[in-house]
Amino acid sequence: MRLVLVRRRRISRRRQFTTPAVALLVALAIGGVIVWLMGRSPWQALQVFIIEPLTDPWALQEVLLKATPLMLISIGLLFCFRASRWNIGAEGQFLLGGICGGGIAILTHEMSGAWIMPLMMLAGALGGLAYAAIPAVLRTRFGISEILTSLMLVYVADLLLDYLVRGPWRDPKGFNFPQSVSFSDAAILHPLFEGGRLHIGLILALGIAAIAFVLFRRTLFGFAVAASGDAPRAANFAGFNEARITVLVFLISGALAGLAGVVEVAGQVQQLRPGFGQGLGFTAIIVAFLGRLTPLGATLSSVVIAILLIGAESAQVSLKLPFDLTRFFMGLLLICVLVGESLDRYDLQIERERAT
């Protein structure tokens, strides 16, 4: 007797919604067991990790703030992943967007005007776009794996940020801390309402998710991107230019990651300092897959992952659970989703030895 995977002729539509939900429940169950094995109460962990971020208004705002860059980056990554182009370096594009946008903020320090913020966003998006163009061109021109180049460029961006905030852009009055000046008023994303923390970044992210939704659903471009990922030979038959699609999806993905970088530095951090990225560019990869590579899914899973990240911060304080547990849990969640996705495409059957 053995287990075999048999390809399904057709993938059920209903499963598109049930599978991620079931995967989430399975991951929660396994996570609960781990917490229990660590000698903590799984119920308490659930309370801190999931319930509190959702019920406490302050925590909920934090969740949405955290979800904003995840949304922007993962929506961008959708374009790459749907086309089976593997941009693993969104973190680098995110950092570079922050550097470029933050650079404008630093150069316009003490200035004011409504033009500063749009300029920052433009600079950040262009920075991320240019940075993503490198692996795209290396792939289309020389056939170099975009997985490696995009990933390695993350470390370059990381070091560039490090150099800038320790060198030319260090705040002269900052007691030698490796950080830039605090941005002036015009370079900060202000709360949308009094006493709150939410800023325009969330609306921007939701708007872009809506645009991506329409692009994929209704336009030839979205069709071409999905076709070149699903069946490259069919895309070739349709005359969709492979190199052009590669470059375009990388540019879109880089621009959105760059924009996310500006939103993060102008909204949350309000200055440049090492590590402002917090690995969100990598987390967004999980978000994109958790959302099954759809704009709606990515939007929702950005919130789910943000809940876990915020929950992890409080779990660290209140339950003394290590932050790494959250990373572990995100990995677990991704594995559950991928297993679920495989089971959508393949039917697990038990094959008995054939009778002789």
Added chain:
Amino acid sequence: MEPIVELRGITKYFGALLANALVDLTLRPGEIHALLGENGAGKSTLVKILYGLLAPDSGEVLVAGRPVKLDSPRAARAHGIGMVFQHFSLFDEMSVIENIAVPLDGAVADSALRRRVMEKAAQFGLEIELDRPVHTLSAGERQRIEILRVLIQEPKVIILDEPTSVLTPSESESLFVTLEKLKAEGASILFISHKLEEVRRLCDRATVLRAGRIVGTANPRRVSAQDLATLMVGEGIAELSPGAGGKAGEPVLLLDRLSVMPETVHGVELDKVDLVVRSGEIVAVAGVAGNGQSELYNAISGEGGRISAGTLAIAGRVMNRANINERRRVGAAFVPEARLGQATLPQSALSDNIVLSWHATEAIGSPFIDRERLETVAQGIVRDFDVRIPRNDPVAAQLSGGNLQKYIVGREVKRTPRLIVIDQPSWGVDARAARHIRQTLMDLAANGAAVLVITQDLDEALSLADSIVVMRKGRMSAPRPTRATTRAEIGLLMTEGSRTVEGVT
């Protein structure tokens, strides 16, 4: 003499397609036995059953007179059956000896294995440097590795699937020497080929398959290549009908001494191909698979290949560098060989699949795709081309081969093309659907379109086309009017024919 292996009543279906029907075959020690047949005749299916890669639906395999169950290549090897595949399965970066060691159970490339391999190599004239990495070797040397891999298991029966297809003439010669030695040692060799001359030189017996059935057994040394060719492709020109096309008009597709570089290592180079297809005319390209037909399709459609010399013109315009959509804009339509994953997106709805070939020339909605229109068009194709669908607007993968092919042909015909190029129109398609597709193509030609059909099915070529050309080794024969041509003549053109036939090209 006692047969080593006997196949009795082997029958195998793939869906509705009958691949082998009640095939009997005996292999005796000390003989080289040819298995002949056109592409799709069922040769590969039969040897895959013998090598344990496929299970027959009925029938049995006897080894040394006893029925055995061959449910895996491992079981087949345990019964002394070895196989050398047409396409090599070697690791390029590893050395010869490492490649030989890989499939052996628990074997490592140690000195004992080296000694055994060296012995076999010396015995059968398969000398090769054991430490050379495979990527530095020629096709003939790679094949030696595959043969040594088999010989090391001391097989009693060795299956060779079109072994000379990748070899140069001198490499073939040395292969034959090896096979003669194996035969002298008492091994039984099953030699699959469609090259009649080499079969006549080498083989003691020949079994000929056509459409999954055995149509004859012969001593190839006693019968002529002509007779073998006739056996392979079948008798009778009765059902030949001239194309329903009207008068042939001006040339729509023109290939003038077109040369195309091979795309892959195993690819074929097109060598100064001349071809004209006029409006109202159906031209068939016949030939054994792998003689450059895929390359020809790709070159004409613009899906691949680099033109190195010559001219390709569609509707009077030079299209050497044009992409597929520019070719579609001057009135060309293409139906590629692979239905799923090339002609269609397998997991997309039929209506969405229209976009693939329509977006460059038809109004499908801009900037937003007009789904309603696509659905209307899809319903129209389903209705007009008798496509049987399991439910409304299914995904492409849900259709049977024949119905999907009807849909794809319908999609292109609806664009009212001036030229349609179709690669293997009825490959894996049931007879009813095949007839429907042929009729569609004839109607299209009758309405003034130029039709080019690339096919390995000689019946199809003869029944459909006004004129027929044959591809062999990347070269194209001169066209022959179908009415004035016999199967045997075409059969000879397809294989390594006599000198007089050679003179035609």
